[in-house]
Each structure stands twice: as C-alpha cells, then as structure tokens.
Amino acid sequence: MSTIIRGGTVVGPYGSAVTDLRIDGEQITALGAITETPGDRLIDAGGCLVLPGGIDTHTHLDLATQGTTTVDDFNTGTRAAVLGGTTLVMDFATAQKGETLAQGLANWQAKASGKSWCDYAFHMAMLEWPAGRADEMAAIARQGVTSFKMYMAYRPAMMVEDDEIFQALQATRSFGGTIGFHAENGRLIDELTRERVASGQTHAYYHQHTHPVEVEREAISRLAAISELAGNVPCYVVHLSSRDGLTEVLRANRRGVPLRAETCPQYLLLDASRYGMANGDDLDEVSGYVISPPLREVADQDVLWQAVSDGSVQFIGTDHCAFNVHGQKDAGGDDFRSIPNGAPGIQLRMELLYTYGVEPGRISLERYVELNATNAARYFGVHPRKGILAPGSDADVVIYDPRGTRTVHQTDLDENVDYTPYEGWRISGRVRDVFVRGSAAVLDGVVVGDQSGQFIACGPSDGAIR
Numbered sequence: 001m002s003t004i005i006r007g008g009t010v011v012g013p014y015g016s017a018v019t020d021l022r023i024d025g026e027q028i029t030a031l032g033a034i035t036e037t038p039g040d041r042l043i044d045a046g047g048c049l050v051l052p053g054g055i056d057t058h059t060h061l062d063l064a065t066q067g068t069t070t071v072d073d074f075n076t077g078t079r080a081a082v083l084g085g086t087t088l089v090m091d092f093a094t095a096q097k098g099e100t101l102a103q104g105l106a107n108w109q110a111k112a113s114g115k116s117w118c119d120y121a122f123h124m125a126m127l128e129w130p131a132g133r134a135d136e137m138a139a140i141a142r143q144g145v146t147s148f149k150m151y152m153a154y155r156p157a158m159m160v161e162d163d164e165i166f167q168a169l170q171a172t173r174s175f176g177g178t179i180g181f182h183a184e185n186g187r188l189i190d191e192l193t194r195e196r197v198a199s200g201q202t203h204a205y206y207h208q209h210t211h212p213v214e215v216e217r218e219a220i221s222r223l224a225a226i227s228e229l230a231g232n233v234p235c236y237v238v239h240l241s242s243r244d245g246l247t248e249v250l251r252a253n254r255r256g257v258p259l260r261a262e263t264c265p266q267y268l269l270l271d272a273s274r275y276g277m278a279n280g281d282d283l284d285e286v287s288g289y290v291i292s293p294p295l296r297e298v299a300d301q302d303v304l305w306q307a308v309s310d311g312s313v314q315f316i317g318t319d320h321c322a323f324n325v326h327g328q329k330d331a332g333g334d335d336f337r338s339i340p341n342g343a344p345g346i347q348l349r350m351e352l353l354y355t356y357g358v359e360p361g362r363i364s365l366e367r368y369v370e371l372n373a374t375n376a377a378r379y380f381g382v383h384p385r386k387g388i389l390a391p392g393s394d395a396d397v398v399i400y401d402p403r404g405t406r407t408v409h410q411t412d413l414d415e416n417v418d419y420t421p422y423e424g425w426r427i428s429g430r431v432r433d434v435f436v437r438g439s440a441a442v443l444d445g446v447v448v449g450d451q452s453g454q455f456i457a458c459g460p461s462d463g464a465i466r
C-alpha cells in the first residue's frame with residue numbers, strides 16, 4: 001500500500017509545481033501525476049503546499065544549564081516540533097566538564113531514544129578543550145556527529161579560549177566537519193555586567209546592555225580570523241542577531257572564509273522594546289525575553305530579513321531553550337544575572353516564517369524551503385536523505401494549508417512551558433499534516449504518530465552552500 005499525496009503545490013529549492021507525491025514505506029518513491037492502485041491511501045492536498053519536513057538546527061532539550069534544566073525534553077519538545085512541521089531536530093548534545101565526548105553523546109542518545117516524535121541529530125557541544133579532544137572529535141564524527149559547538153561567552157561554565165577554538169577548527173578538517181559558535185565576547189560581557197551591578201542596574205531591563213552588538217561583532221570577526229589561520233575551516237555563527245554581526249560574516253566571506261550563519265525567528269520578529277523601561281517593568285513580562293544575544297532593534301530585523309532572503313544567512317533554528325517564567329526565570333528575583341538565558345519557539349518556526357516571511361513577500365517559497373530544511377540538510381551532511389522532496393529521500397513531508405488565520409496563545413501550544421514570546425501574534429495558515437519517514441505524525445493538526453523518531457547520522461559538511 002502506498003500513500004499518495006494528491007494535487008498539492010510541491011515546493012523544492014528549485015521551483016514548485018502542482019503535482020502528486022507517492023510514499024512507500026519510509027521513502028518518497030515518485031513525484032508527478034500518479035495513478036492510484038486499490039488499497040492506496042489518498043491524501044488530498046488541493047490548495048495546500050507540500051514541503052520537505054522542517055529541520056530545526058538549534059534546540060536545547062533536557063539540558064541542565066545555568067543552575068536549572070530546560071523544561072522541554074525529547075518527549076514534549078519533539079511533540080511540539082512535529083506539530084509545527086519540524087521532522088528533524090538538531091539538538092546540542094553536551095559533554096559536561098570532566099566528561100568525554102563519548103559519554104556526553106551516550107547521555108544524549110539515552111535522553112532521546114524511544115522518546116522522540118520526530119527524528120533527531122546532534123551537534124556536540126564542547127565546554128572545554130582537554131588533551132586528546134581532537135581525537136575524540138574524530139571518533140564522535142564516526143558515530144554520525146560531525147557538527148560541534150563552542151561558546152565564546154558564558155564564563156566560566158562554558159567559554160573556550162581562542163587557542164582552543166583554533167585547535168578545534170583544525171581538528172574538524174580530518175573528517176570534514178563544522179563547528180557552530182555562540183559568538184559573543186564573554187570577557188567583555190563580564191566587564192559590562194560588573195559595571196552595571198556596581199551602579200545598581202540589575203533589573204532584567206539591563207541584560208541587553210551587557211550584550212551590546214559590539215560583543216557579537218568582535219567575536220565574529222575574531223572567529224573569522226581564527227578560521228582563516230586554521231586554513232579557512234568551515235564554521236558557522238549560531239543565532240546571529242545583528243546587522244553589525246552580519247557585516248562581519250559578509251566581510252569574512254569576501255575574504256574567502258567559509259563562515260555561515262543561522263538566525264532565529266526571535267531576531268527576525270521581536271525587538272528590544274520587549275525589555276520595557278529602565279525603571280524596571282514587571283519581571284514576568286520581561287524575563288521571558290532574557291536571551292543571549294538579546295533582542296535588537298527593528299533596523300537589525302530588516303537587515304536580517306534581507307540576509308535570509310538573499311542567502312547571506314543560511315539556516316533558521318529556534319534556539320528553543322525553554323524555562324518557565326514562574327519558578328525558573330523569576331526564581332532569583334529581578335536581577336538579570338540570575339535569570340536563565342533562553343526562550344521557547346520550537347513549535348512555531350515554520351508557521352511564523354510563512355506568515356511573516358512568505359506571505360508579505362520577504363522570501364520566496366523556494367527560499368522558505370531552503371531556510372527550513374534544504375540548506376541545513378546539505379550543510380550538516382544529511383542531504384539528499386533529508387531536506388528535499390525527491391524519489392529516494394526519506395518521506396518527511398509537511399502539508400501546509402495557507403488558508404485561514406489564527407492567534408497564538410500559549411495555552412494552545414504543546415511546548416511544555418508557561419509562556420510564548422509570540423502570545424497574541426497572528427499566524428496565516430497552518431501545518432495540517434506531517435509525515436516522518438513515511439508515517440503519519442500529524443493529521444489535521446492532531447498528533448497521530450508515536451515516539452519512534454530515530455537518530456540520524458550526519459556525514460561531512462557541505463561548506464559550499466550559499
């Protein structure tokens with residue numbers, strides 16, 4: 001028995017056409033006008049878009065960090081993800097200090113296995129650079145984790161030094177991997193924090209002023225120089241937030257440094273007015289937006305929209321790092337130093353990007369598909385298995401019905417967290433049906449699948465994507 005998705009607008013990175021798509025087992029087996037045979041399951045996609053399943057390049061599920069633990073785990077987080085059309089999450093498996101990378105990876109495999117409603121892959125976050133780590137990276141790459149992560153901020157818990165970055169980048173060359181960087185200057189953040197605290201400016205409002213664009217800009221330019229010194233090693237900036245940061249990425253690209261960039265819906269849609277006033281607004285209102293890098297200005301959003309549209313930024317991850325406002329964000333009172341950094345967003349990525357990107361004409365449908373899935377699949381070495389609707393690819397398919405609108409309410413979301421940064425926002429259309437490797441995961445907006453998501457091994461990175 002085949003599943004035939006009939007009469008939708010099938011969108012790929014190179015164009016779209018109204019046609020049919022056939023699924024047999026876990027794979028797509030045909031595209032084009034398809035004649036059904038008795039017993040086939042027919043899914044009417046008339047008036048809908050048929051898209052490759054989304055790849056969220058940046059999630060923090062079940063992560064112990066900043067003195068607490070993120071509230072979405074692989075069960076609740078991937079369930080929300082799949083409802084929003086994401087069929088592959090790329091989570092940050094983290095080797096805590098003192099652990100080997102193999103131990104960190106085994107811990108993450110255990111957290112995800114048997115729990116995930118969609119497929120999952122890992123970036124391996126490295127919080128330190130002990131002797132022998134380069135060999136460990138090569139060994140982890142053989143286990144299907146070819147993308148790593150380092151933090152240039154968050155002292156002393158996570159930050160690494162320039163020489164360590166240099167050695168890590170050199171190490172990725174042996175297996176064709178990549179490293180994503182949280183690119184902010186951690187020492188400057190600490191100094192700016194010390195100054196604010198010394199003058200009694202500790203309200204959540206001041207978080208943004210301890211992470212100004214200069215600290216992002218400086219870190220990106222330093223990263224580009226280190227990559228260059230290491231022989232132009234592919235690497236990317238995670239959660240790029242600012243015009244100044246983008247300028248540094250493009251400057252590096254012009255020199256031939258293969259530096260790529262991910263941004264997030266929050267940097268495209270939300271701005272620093274969310275932090276309220278300097279006299280300290282209601283902590284419950286403000287703390288949900290305490291993230292790093294912080295929200296920027298409307299002018300930065302305009303530049304980032306242009307960058308996702310013209311290919312200067314290649315991926316959109318959510319940086320889903322969910323903490324409750326009540327009990328986690330507010331646990332230490334109104335002092336930005338005690339508010340865990342992070343915000344939720346795993347469920348709405350594709351719908352927000354459709355509503356505020358495609359519908360107003362900021363990005364084409366083809367670009368939407370590239371940003372949602374194809375670029376990440378190529379860059380992280382899972383293409384053409386993932387990220388494209390083509391015969392032989394995994395049948396990770398989203399049917400998006402662009403008709404109708406709704407208003408976002410946290411109470412309607414399946415994220416396991418007590419707020420959404422998008423409360424009251426309008427969404428156009430909806431993710432109607434989702435297939436993960438050929439199995440229906442969501443039908444008519446309702447979860448019908450199970451927790452049979454699989455670990456997806458990544459291959460060498462295609463650093464050439466633009």
Ligand code: URP
Pocket residue numbers: 060182239290291292293319321341342343
């Ligand atoms: O504030 C943020 N972004 N928290 C999540 C961890 C990170 O820096 O990506």
Ligand code: ZN
Pocket residue numbers: 182238239292293
């Ligand atoms: Zn980060």
Ligand code: ZN
Pocket residue numbers: 058060319320321
């Ligand atoms: Zn993150």
Ligand code: ZN
Pocket residue numbers: 284325326327330
């Ligand atoms: Zn509260």
